[in-house]
Amino acid sequence: MSLLDAAREVREVAYAPYSNFKVGAAVRGASGAIYRGCNVENVAYPEGTCAEAGAIAAMIAAGETRLTEVAVIADSPSPVPPCGGCRQKLAEFGDGKTPVLLATTAGATEATTIGGLLPGRFDAGHMEGAAP
Ligand code: THU
Secondary structure, eight states, X not given: OOHHHHHHHHHTTOBXXXXXXXXXXXXXXXXXXXXXXXXXXXXXXXXXXXXXXXHHHHHHHTTOOOXXXXXXXXXXXXXXXXXXXXXXHHHHHSOTTOEEEEEETTSOEEEEEHHHHSTTOOOGGGGTTOOO
């Protein structure tokens, strides 16, 4: 199954009763395994979590810490872009060249990278020289 198909499949079970905006995400770990996540909303709105965060959590729970590819899909007018927080979360486990495929359920896609989504990102290099 393609990474995008995995994201499309998990989107179906997203819990989004407040926004009615279901999002599916899938990341490929360095091992080649696919991890999926969907958004999980809450009546206390800020407690909701994004699809990308769920996919990353699944990867970490499986014992992997590097991702090589990302796919995100939603029923949006144009390919759905990860929110700012999720861009930083993806950057933690991928690198600037990691491919990210954004998609709509209608079939539109846009290919980018983690670096394209988050230029000038804060990373561990910025803390060099800091006391441990
Ligand atoms: N959402 C995601 O899951 N990922 C994104 O990158 C954008 C937004 C979710 C959060 C919320 O449940 C719904 O979409 C509307 O913002």
